[in-house]
Amino acid sequence: xxxxxxxxxxxxxxxxxxxxxxxxxxxxxSDLIHADAGATALTLGALITSLHYTREAFMFITGLVLxxxxxxxxxxxxxxxxxxxxxxxxxxxxxTIAYIVxxxxxxxxxxxxxxxLLAGIKHSLMTGDQYFLYYVVVSMQxxxxxxxLLYGLRKFERYHLHIFIGSFVIQLGxxxxxxxxxxxxxxxxxxxxxxxxxxxxxxxxLTYQFxxxxxxxIACHYERIRDFFDHHVRAxxxxxxxxxxVLWGHYLFDRLVLGEPESLAELVLQPIMIPYSLLAAANMWxxxxxxxxxxxxxxxxxxxxxxxVAANASFGIFLLQPFPLYYMEWTVxxxxxxxxxxxxxxxxxxxxxxxxxxxAMFIAHWLGKIPILSYVxxxxxxxxxxxxxxxxxxx
Numbered sequence: 001x002x003x004x005x006x007x008x009x010x011x012x013x014x015x016x017x018x019x020x021x022x023x024x025x026x027x028x029x030s031d032l033i034h035a036d037a038g039a040t041a042l043t044l045g046a047l048i049t050s051l052h053y054t055r056e057a058f059m060f061i062t063g064l065v066l067x068x069x070x071x072x073x074x075x076x077x078x079x080x081x082x083x084x085x086x087x088x089x090x091x092x093x094x095x096t097i098a099y100i101v102x103x104x105x106x107x108x109x110x111x112x113x114x115x116x117l118l119a120g121i122k123h124s125l126m127t128g129d130q131y132f133l134y135y136v137v138v139s140m141q142x143x144x145x146x147x148x149l150l151y152g153l154r155k156f157e158r159y160h161l162h163i164f165i166g167s168f169v170i171q172l173g174x175x176x177x178x179x180x181x182x183x184x185x186x187x188x189x190x191x192x193x194x195x196x197x198x199x200x201x202x203x204x205x206l207t208y209q210f211x212x213x214x215x216x217x218i219a220c221h222y223e224r225i226r227d228f229f230d231h232h233v234r235a236x237x238x239x240x241x242x243x244x245x246v247l248w249g250h251y252l253f254d255r256l257v258l259g260e261p262e263s264l265a266e267l268v269l270q271p272i273m274i275p276y277s278l279l280a281a282a283n284m285w286x287x288x289x290x291x292x293x294x295x296x297x298x299x300x301x302x303x304x305x306x307x308x309v310a311a312n313a314s315f316g317i318f319l320l321q322p323f324p325l326y327y328m329e330w331t332v333x334x335x336x337x338x339x340x341x342x343x344x345x346x347x348x349x350x351x352x353x354x355x356x357x358x359x360a361m362f363i364a365h366w367l368g369k370i371p372i373l374s375y376v377x378x379x380x381x382x383x384x385x386x387x388x389x390x391x392x393x394x395x
Contacts, residue, residue, distance in 0.1 A: 004068075006065075006068065006292075007288070007291070007292035007295060008285060008286075008287075008288025008289045008291065008292045009061060009064070009065060009285075009288065009311075010288070010307050010308060010310075010311035011284070011287065011288035011291050011292075011307050011311070012057070012061055012281075012284050012285060012288050013061065013310070013311040013314040014306070014307050014310035014311045014314065015284060016054050016057050016058060016061070016284065016314075017310070017314045017317050017318060017357070018310075018353075018357055019051045019053070019054045020054045020058075020318065020321075021317070021321060021325075021353055021356045021357045021360075022051055022353050023048055023051045023052065023054065024321065024325055024356075025325070025328065025349065025352050025353045025356055026044060026047060026048050026051070026349065026353075027048055028325070028328075028329050028332070029044065029332070029345075029346065029348075029349050029352075030044040030045065030048065030262075032332075032333070032336055040342070040346075041262070042252065042255060042256075045251060045255065045262055045265065045266050046248050046251050046252070048266050049247060049248075049251045049265070049266040050244060050247060050248065052266065052268045052273060052277075053273070053276060053277035053280035053281060055135070055208075055268055056208070056211050056268075056273065056274075056277035056278075056281065057211075057277060057280065057281040057284065058135065059138070059208045059211035059212060059215070060211045060212075060214055060215045060281045061215065061281075062139060062142060062211075062212065062215065063142075063211060063212035063213065063214065063215025063216045063219070064215035064216070064218055064219045065215075065219075066142075066146055066215075066216070066219075067150070067153070067215065067216035067217075067219035067220060068219040068222060070150055071150065071153070071154070071216075071219060071220050075147060075150060077147045080143075080146070080147070081143060081144075084143045085140070085143060086375070087375070087378045087379070087380070088136060088139060088140060088143075088378060089140070090375045090376065090378075091136070091315070091319055091375070091376050091377060091378050092125070092128075092133060092136045092137075092140075093125065094376045095130070095133065095319050095376070096121060096124045096125055096130050096133065097121055099124075099130040099131055099133075099322060100117070100120055100121060100124060100130065102322070102323070102326075106326075127200060127203075128200075128203050131321075131322045132318065132321070132322075134202055134203035135318070137203045138203055138204070138205055138207075138208060141204075141205040142205060142212055145205065149212065149213070149216065150216075153213075153216055153217065153220060157220065160217045160220060160221070163213065163217065164213065164214060164217050167209060167210045167213045167214065168210055168214075168274070170209065170210070171209065171210035171274050172271050172274055174206070174207060174209075175269055175270050175271045175273065175274060176270075176271050178201065178207075178267075178269045178270065179264070179267055179269070179270040179271065182198060182201065183264065183267075185198070201269075202269065207269065210274070214278070226286075226289060229282075229286050229289070233286060236279075236282060236283055236286060237283065239279055240279045240280065240283045243275065243276045243279045243280075244276070246272075246276075247272060247273075247276045250272050251265055251266065291303075291304075291307070295307075309361070309365055310361060312365070312368060312379070313360075313361045313364035313365045313368060313377070315364075315377060315378040315379075316360070316361075316363070316364025316365070316367060316368060316377030316378065316379070317357070317360040317361050317364050319364070319376075319377060319378075320360040320363055320364055320377075321356060321360050323360075324355060324356040324359045324360050325356055328352045328355055328356050332345075332348055332352060335348065364377050
């Protein structure tokens with residue numbers, strides 16, 4: 001059975017990645033003001049919290065795309081692993097090394113000895129501790145267990161609703177454990193295996209199990225679920241608005257009543273983010289469905305071109321973002337030291353987000369077009385027939 005291309009996923013990739021960079025950029029602006037800066041600090045904190053659906057939404061997309069591709073088709077496990085790992089391991093290794101070298105160039109005390117470099121690279125590859133590579137580590141874990149998950153959802157298709165609800169409840173429990181227990185626990189007192197899981201729980205597949213299962217179950221019943229939202233789109237939008245209000249209220253309660261520090265109040269891995277992120281992901285998915293129906297209309301073509309480019313470059317943007325983020329932070333930090341008014345300083349926020357997003361997109365887009373080198377941004381680019389002929393004739 002031929003695989004149907006889901007254009008709605010392109011829109012999700014493009015705008016979730018924009019949200020990711022918005023979080024990282026806004027967090028930098030927030031760090032440059034005093035924690036007791038009153039309404040300004042709370043406003044930025046609430047904004048960051050409302051954008052923290054991105055991690056879960058990307059996990060959801062990953063599960064959705066994998067299951068929509070393979071649920072009704074035969075799976076060759078070896079072929080699947082070869083294809084998926086080739087496109088993710090190469091970028092993982094390349095960018096791990098690149099990040100370490102980049103940090104070394106910024107640190108005058110960095111140890112450039114070969115043994116030290118190799119030890120650092122080995123540790124980072126084993127733990128995924130460089131910048132935001134935790135997502136790649138979790139994706140690799142998913143690829144390993146995907147054949148088993150696929151078998152399970154196929155075998156127990158009649159129980160998909162029960163599996164969905166059970167997974168949701170387990171996820172709430174895991175997030176409650178993370179926020180209310182593990183945040184104050186020292187993993188040094190735990191047995192080795194549990195200590196390692198606790199230490200790296202933000203890059204452990206079980207931490208995100210609901211999002212892969214939810215994406216998979218929706219993929220299995222895609223047409224029926226899309227038809228349901230066709231008839232209940234207003235309720236979906238209202239639920240998101242209500243969810244956003246509840247989320248902001250929860251954040252302000254944590255900060256102003258419970259006195260929680262900013263890092264804990266806007267935590268990604270906490271119970272409130274599960275229903276909110278699900279609502280955010282569902283709304284963005286359905287917005288993609290609506291756009292996909294209009295994408296070829298004349299008035300939509302420029303926007304559709306942007307979505308296509310941004311979606312194709314999204315993984316590359318994710319990998320490249322530390323570099324424009326660093327130069328943005330360096331520039332904004334020096335501008336703030338000039339003593340400019342706060343309103344002018346915060347007016348730089350949207351410009352900074354756009355700079356990071358589009359500069360990373362530009363580089364990722366063109367890297368993705370270069371054969372062989374395209375693998376560093378997770379894409380396969382083939383030599384054109386004309387170019388291939390020129391190469392062969394020169395040999």
